[in-house]
Amino acid sequence: MPQSVPQAAEFEQYLRWPITMVPDPAGVEESYARANEVELEGLLSLVGIEPDYIYQSQRYRTSAYAEGIRAALAAREQIRALLNEHRTQPLPDDWWPVSVFSGFTNKDTTTILDWDGEWDLTYRCDESGTSETVDLRTTALVKLPWRIDWPMRWQFEHVDFEPAGKDHHSEGGSFDTARGVSEQIYNWKAPVTFQYDFISIKGRGGKISSSSGEVVSLRDVLEIYEPEIVRYLFAGTRPNSEFAISFDMDVVKIYEDYDRCERVYYGVDEISEKKRAKERRIYELSQVHKPASEAPFQIAFRHLCSLVQIADFNYERALEMARVEAGRPTLSEADRVRLLRRAACAERWLADFAPEDFRFRMKTAEQGLVEVGSAEAAAIAGLAELLKNQWDSLTDKALAEELYRVSRDAGVEPKDFFVVMYKVLIGKEKGPRLAAFIRTVGRERVVALLERYSGDTSSGSAGHGGKGESNE
RNA sequence: GGGCCGUUAGCUCAGCUGGUAGAGCAGCAGACUCUUAAUCUGCGGGUCGAAGGUUCGAACCCUUCACGGCUCACCA
Numbered sequence: 001m002p003q004s005v006p007q008a009a010e011f012e013q014y015l016r017w018p019i020t021m022v023p024d025p026a027g028v029e030e031s032y033a034r035a036n037e038v039e040l041e042g043l044l045s046l047v048g049i050e051p052d053y054i055y056q057s058q059r060y061r062t063s064a065y066a067e068g069i070r071a072a073l074a075a076r077e078q079i080r081a082l083l084n085e086h087r088t089q090p091l092p093d094d095w096w097p098v099s100v101f102s103g104f105t106n107k108d109t110t111t112i113l114d115w116d117g118e119w120d121l122t123y124r125c126d127e128s129g130t131s132e133t134v135d136l137r138t139t140a141l142v143k144l145p146w147r148i149d150w151p152m153r154w155q156f157e158h159v160d161f162e163p164a165g166k167d168h169h170s171e172g173g174s175f176d177t178a179r180g181v182s183e184q185i186y187n188w189k190a191p192v193t194f195q196y197d198f199i200s201i202k203g204r205g206g207k208i209s210s211s212s213g214e215v216v217s218l219r220d221v222l223e224i225y226e227p228e229i230v231r232y233l234f235a236g237t238r239p240n241s242e243f244a245i246s247f248d249m250d251v252v253k254i255y256e257d258y259d260r261c262e263r264v265y266y267g268v269d270e271i272s273e274k275k276r277a278k279e280r281r282i283y284e285l286s287q288v289h290k291p292a293s294e295a296p297f298q299i300a301f302r303h304l305c306s307l308v309q310i311a312d313f314n315y316e317r318a319l320e321m322a323r324v325e326a327g328r329p330t331l332s333e334a335d336r337v338r339l340l341r342r343a344a345c346a347e348r349w350l351a352d353f354a355p356e357d358f359r360f361r362m363k364t365a366e367q368g369l370v371e372v373g374s375a376e377a378a379a380i381a382g383l384a385e386l387l388k389n390q391w392d393s394l395t396d397k398a399l400a401e402e403l404y405r406v407s408r409d410a411g412v413e414p415k416d417f418f419v420v421m422y423k424v425l426i427g428k429e430k431g432p433r434l435a436a437f438i439r440t441v442g443r444e445r446v447v448a449l450l451e452r453y454s455g456d457t458s459s460g461s462a463g464h465g466g467k468g469e470s471n472e
Numbered sequence: 473g474g475g476c477c478g479u480u481a482g483c484u485c486a487g488c489u490g491g492u493a494g495a496g497c498a499g500c501a502g503a504c505u506c507u508u509a510a511u512c513u514g515c516g517g518g519u520c521g522a523a524g525g526u527u528c529g530a531a532c533c534c535u536u537c538a539c540g541g542c543u544c545a546c547c548a
Contacts, residue, residue, distance in 0.1 A: 086544075169476075169544095275495095415506075422507085
């Protein structure tokens with residue numbers, strides 16, 4: 001019973017039913033099967049995949065496969081022999097190349113009694129003990145098992161290209177037997193194929209496991225990665241090699257890799273001609289829409305993580321900070337849309353997967369003060385003074401130097417001063433590189449936080465404390 | 473048991489149709505005293521899992537072996 005079904009007990013009754021007849025647990029779609037289709041189709045379009053869908057359930061429901069099913073029945077012994085080639089246990093004597101759902105209980109617990117050589121199939125419902133004869137041309141109850149269903153559909157839909165996972169491509173796997181069935185029974189040449197490897201998930205903190213039943217879907221991936229980057233993961237990896245979609249620190253690296261690929265594509269980064277051609281192609285394949293004519297404005301993911309937090313998760317403000325930093329007059333609408341989504345991914349990642357070191361929240365003037373010693377208070381006051389008076393002339397580098405000067409003037413070890421500053425600004429002992437951080441946060445906000453320490457002083461002491469927990 | 477895929481610098485991996493090996497991260501050093509995977513610069517010699525073979529020449533081809541992982545023989 002999948003985790004996505006909250007009413008597990010109530011749904012017990014549908015076990016062994018065709019999934020197309022099981023109701024949607026959410027009560028929205030016509031069936032559980034359809035609900036899953038709708039979900040997937042919606043997600044696929046987000047990454048730019050918009051196929052014409054063929055619904056097998058409709059094919060079966062309308063008896064479109066009647067000919068194919070009859071052909072399988074007629075070739076019963078031939079198919080049995082083909083399948084037995086790769087089986088440890090030969091198929092039992094009463095085996096038929098079809099499976100039947102009971103018209104009485106909807107379950108697949110049935111026994112086939114007879115086939116008349118044409119369209120009539122007689123079966124018994126094991127639970128009710130009732131028998132009936134159905135016509136293949138009108139019934140929706142008769143299906144082909146996978147290894148026969150697959151080749152039958154190759155012929156029916158005229159499939160000439162179908163890659164598949166390595167489970168199908170193992171010797172004796174379903175592609176193997178399907179090829180035989182397709183060519184010998186259905187007179188259809190097996191499609192061109194290749195084998196792709198599996199994709200795994202990394203960095204979800206051990207929660208993901210088959211035993212817990214937690215499943216990671218494209219939806220989860222898209223909460224962390226932009227659609228283009230999801231495509232990039234696939235475009236940049238050979239199909240037949242395994243890779244993992246990471247939710248841990250690798251996320252930062254993947255974003256950086258993608259951004260570099262983008263810069264190469266637009267000729268911003270120089271690279272050898274050989275590699276360039278490859279990177280360009282990977283970039284093209286990664287796009288959901290046509291690549292823009294101009295290089296998009298980039299904000300590094302890791303930097304955006306900081307900006308988004310400084311801006312208290314107001315994405316627009318985060319982008320505005322980045323724009324100002326980069327000295328750009330404006331942001332194009334396309335850039336805005338893209339970066340807002342990236343900001344949302346950053347927030348999601350910070351909340352769910354980022355190491356603690358990445359996370360912080362700006363202190364507000366309403367929050368209580370942290371304890372600081374008198375010397376430290378003096379240093380803070382000195383810095384506040386400096387920021388008020390010389391803000392416009394301070395570069396990152398100049399400010400960094402001033403930080404040392406200010407703290408030494410007040411008789412505070414720079415190392416301790418940094419700790420105090422982080423506590424004052426974000427309530428932690430560490431944080432982003434201080435000088436650049438202060439400049440990004442902005443004068444008003446920093447000064448407002450610092451000036452609160454100008455008045456009375458208490459005799460606290462700045463404590464130390466190791467902090468090095470990382471999850472793995 | 474069969475099949476597939478790996479085994480390249482500490483780590484993660486690139487190396488197209490063979491010409492004697494590379495990128496990121498870490499690490500080290502330096503940008504006046506530094507703080508996290510948000511700055512910049514310089515530095516890395518690893519018997520390319522092992523042994524044979526083909527070749528003028530192999531990490532890339534062939535054979536065998538070792539180790540690791542996945543997969544099939546139930547189901548869609």
